[in-house]
Amino acid sequence: MAEFSLDLNEEQRDLRDWVHGFAAEVVRPAAAEWDAREETPWPVIQEAAKVGLYGFEFLATCWADPTGLSLPIASEELFWGDAGIGLSIFGTALAVAGIYGAGTPDQLVEWVPQCFGDVDSPAVAAFCTTEPEAGSDVGSMRTRAVYDQATDEWVLNGQKAYATNGGIAGVHVVTASVEPELGSRGQAAFVVPPGTPGLNATRKLRKLGLRASHTADVFLDDVRVPGRCLLGGKDALDERLARARSGQRASGQAAMRTFELSRPTVGAQALGVARAAYEYALDYAKDRVQFGRPIIANQAVAFALADMKMEIDAARLLVWRASWMGRNNRPFTAGEGSMSKLKAGEVAVSVTDKAVQLLGGAGFLRDHPVERWYRDAKIYTIFEGTSEIQRLVISRAISGMQIR
Ligand SMILES: Cc1cc2nc3c(=O)[nH]c(=O)nc-3n(C[C@H](O)[C@H](O)[C@H](O)COP(=O)(O)OP(=O)(O)OC[C@H]3O[C@@H](n4cnc5c(N)ncnc54)[C@H](O)[C@@H]3O)c2cc1C
The missing domain is CATH 1.20.140.10 (Butyryl-CoA Dehydrogenase, subunit A, domain 3)
Structure with a gap:
């Protein structure tokens, strides 16, 4: 276990100064323009990718810090520059955290690089869980995932609300109910790969703040994803559902x-x-x-x-x-x-x-x-x-x- 110390070590100080420099020189000067345009600041994301601030390597380096402080330090500095642009750069991390939290090592390797795209043409990812009728009450989610044994595919139907990067994302990570009778314990998360038919977003939502970050409602209409897109895999899900059915404590939705x-x-x-x-x-x-x-x-x-x-x-x-x-x-x-x-x-x-x-x-x-x-x-x-x-x-x- 890492000792908790308020004395930042050399790597943490270097990280803080580096991200601060990017925030001061690139992000803050661009903030008013992208806020007024209410558009995703692709050139700034591209710049972040070029300097190594956008991509799994950066996140993995932060996560590797045994004190856990690197990611909050980097986040504070980037959002000091601008929150709308900051969320356009770090919003993808929520989808990555979804894959990281529920996926297998193989799924991490397959999907996480696709969340970020290439340095020259970066992509963003979305994590879609909120629904029009299920905001704070995540357990009342109506989006359904049904397994089609004949094709080894999951079929997703429903509507997601307020998704950051919804529709403009390559990878969408979508939570859905597999067994509605079990409430939140009957839910699972799925990767919807880039370009999957049936996933569509409405117009971009217009907001009070964070205007440089794209937010949209996402519709799932008979979206078919391969079995391997179920995060954590089917065996683990079946086991979890069986435990929930028998009234045992589940490890959380x-x-x-x-x-x-x-x-x-x-x-x-x-x-x-x-x-x-x-x-x-x-x-x-x-x-x-x-x-x-x-x-x-x-x-x-x-x-x-x-x-x-x-x-x-x-x-x-x-x-x-x-x-x-x-x-x-x-x-x-x-x-x-x-x-x-x-x-x-x-x-x-x-x-x-x-x-x-x-x-x-x-x-x-x-x-x-x-x-x-x-x-x-x-x-x-x-x-x-x-x-x-x-x-x-x-x-x-x-x-x-x-x-x-
Ligand atoms: C800019 C933006 C980006 C977002 N990005 C994402 C995203 O990427 N992915 C995603 O899945 N979601 C996203 N969201 C959705 C966000 O997480 C939800 O809006 C939030 O969880 C609240 O849900 P709701 O809007 O349905 O409010 P409601 O749940 O309807 O709440 C309305 C009010 O009732 C209160 N309330 C509700 N239940 C209780 C209770 N039991 N006790 C006391 N008070 C209660 C709430 O605190 C709130 O004040 C985003 C939202 C915005 C605005």
Whole structure:
């Protein structure tokens, strides 16, 4: 087990500085343009692929860090640059985490490279679990997967909502119900290979924030995928279903396993947005003069900045703790993964709100990026489990009761 230390080692410091450099030089200067265009920033993704920031090798290097801190460190820096572009670059990681969490080693080797495509023509991937009638209540999923023994294929039918990269992705990882009577325990995850007939996306959804990241509803109409696309394989699924039917504890549903892996990293993204807004507001407060002195000379302003800094640092500690625990197989006995995402998401919302306030009228204008950060921050109390759902997870963990 890796020792937990707040002293970053040399590799972690190098990683932080390298990603920060990319965020400062490539991502941030492009942020306003792609936010206004509301389009996937393919040239920036391509640039990220060229420098080695987009691809399985990069993710694998981060995952190999025994402290678990590399991915949150990289995420915070990239999203400090811009959350919309950041999600366009790191959104694929959610699908990869889905394959990693539920797939066999052979499936990892087959599908993960396809998630990223080539350096010269990168691809993105999507993880589709939310449905119009199944958001927080993942267990009520209606998308069905039926096995066709004659052809050794799975047939998927249903509708997925709000999928990041939905429709523009090559690989779509889709969760579906195999045995609806078993609720969430009857679900499984499937890879839908690039170009599979029957998978179609609606128009791109228009959003409050994260506008450079593509979001769409995805329709599955008699989508046939080969048997080997069932993540984890049929024997493992049959065994899991048999255990569930006989009332034994199952090891958890496919979508939930993916979210457990990704929540602290999503918290780190929120931290990046919060830190960007805090740093900008701090500089502004030192420069802006009213009543003959910089506005930071007023205790009300300085205290707001002190609180912003403290809250960001507190959230980072929770994110790093959960990342370390996850990497070192420490069970989340008090919902520590949820705590990290809950705190960081709420800090991002409150810090960006304060930053707009500290800039006054300027904060409300598109001339300053705090307006965009304020819009982008809100998603972090919503996706990958709303703040209320994180509180449910923590409440259940600390009480041992089925709090509703
Ligand atoms: C930009 C964006 C990108 C996304 N990307 C993806 C993606 O890539 N893949 C994917 O699968 N999904 C994705 N989502 C979906 C996202 O995860 C869901 O929107 C989220 O989980 C909430 O589900 P819902 O929207 O159906 O809200 P609902 O579940 O309808 O919730 C509505 C409100 O009710 C509250 N609520 C619900 N149940 C309870 C309860 N038991 N106790 C207390 N409060 C409760 C919620 O907290 C919330 O405030 C994305 C969403 C957005 C906006």
